[in-house]
Amino acid sequence: MYVPEEGVRRTLQVVGQHPPGSGIVFDFVPRAMVDMIARIDMNNIPEAARPFLQRFLDLIKDEPWVFGIPLGGEAAFLGEFGLDVREVLSIGGPESSARYLTKADGTQVGAKTLEAMMARMAAGAAARGPSPAGQPEMTPERMREQQRQMAYQLAEAVVRG
Numbered sequence: 702m703y704v705p706e707e708g709v710r711r712t713l714q715v716v717g718q719h720p721p722g723s724g725i726v727f728d729f730v731p732r733a734m735v736d737m738i739a740r741i742d743m744n745n746i747p748e749a750a751r752p753f754l755q756r757f758l759d760l761i762k763d764e765p766w767v768f769g770i771p772l773g774g775e776a777a778f779l780g781e782f783g784l785d786v787r788e789v790l791s792i793g794g795p796e797s798s799a800r801y802l803t804k805a806d807g808t809q810v811g812a813k814t815l816e817a818m819m820a821r822m823a824a825g826a827a828a829r830g831p832s833p834a835g836q837p838e839m840t841p842e843r844m845r846e847q848q849r850q851m852a853y854q855l856a857e858a859v860v861r862g
Contacts, residue, residue, distance in 0.1 A: 702730045703764040710782075717782035721862030725784070728792065728855050732769035749825055775856055784858040792853040 704712075716725045738758075746754055770778050776786045790797040802810045 702735065702766040702768060703761070704768060706768045709768055713779065713782040713784065717784055717860055719860050721860050724787070724857060724859040726855065726857045728853050730766065730769045730853055731772040733772055735766045735769040738766055770854075775854075779856070779858045783861050785861055787857040787859055788855075789857075790855045792855050797855060 713725075716723070738761075741754070741758070743751060743754070775789050779786055790800075798809060804810065
């Protein structure tokens with residue numbers, strides 16, 4: 702996300718020239734996330750969300766996000782370089798959490814923090830009341846879809862054989 706598109710393309714071109722079966726695992730964000738960050742106007746952000754957004758913007762200020770892969774376009778993009786997608790996971794989604802954050806005893810790393818954050822978000826939404834006219838309600842399904850669109854993604858791809 703912080704490497705310009707030309708650099709990403711050159712890297713994937715080199716990977717695509719490796720022997721069949723060679724692979725790469727990398728994280729990325731969807732293009733929509735990069736575009737959204739570029740358009741942020743803090744004056745239009747709800748007061749309660751500003752500290753969280755500002756913290757995020759402060760974290761990426763020295764490595765601004767400049768490139769993202771089109772959402773749902775991972776296979777086509779990687780196919781340009783002779784790579785086949787094996788898997789794409791949302792970092793923080795159920796599959797990646799089960800695979801990478803679950804301890805042998807079944808507990809998850811960071812589960813209490815995530816649970817507390819989700820409770821604060823739900824309480825904040827309840828305190829604000831119904832969504833303004835014209836804005837869809839924040840249902841669990843809508844929240845999951847927004848997470849998919851905005852989350853870091855983890856991709857595994859292999860050189861075609």
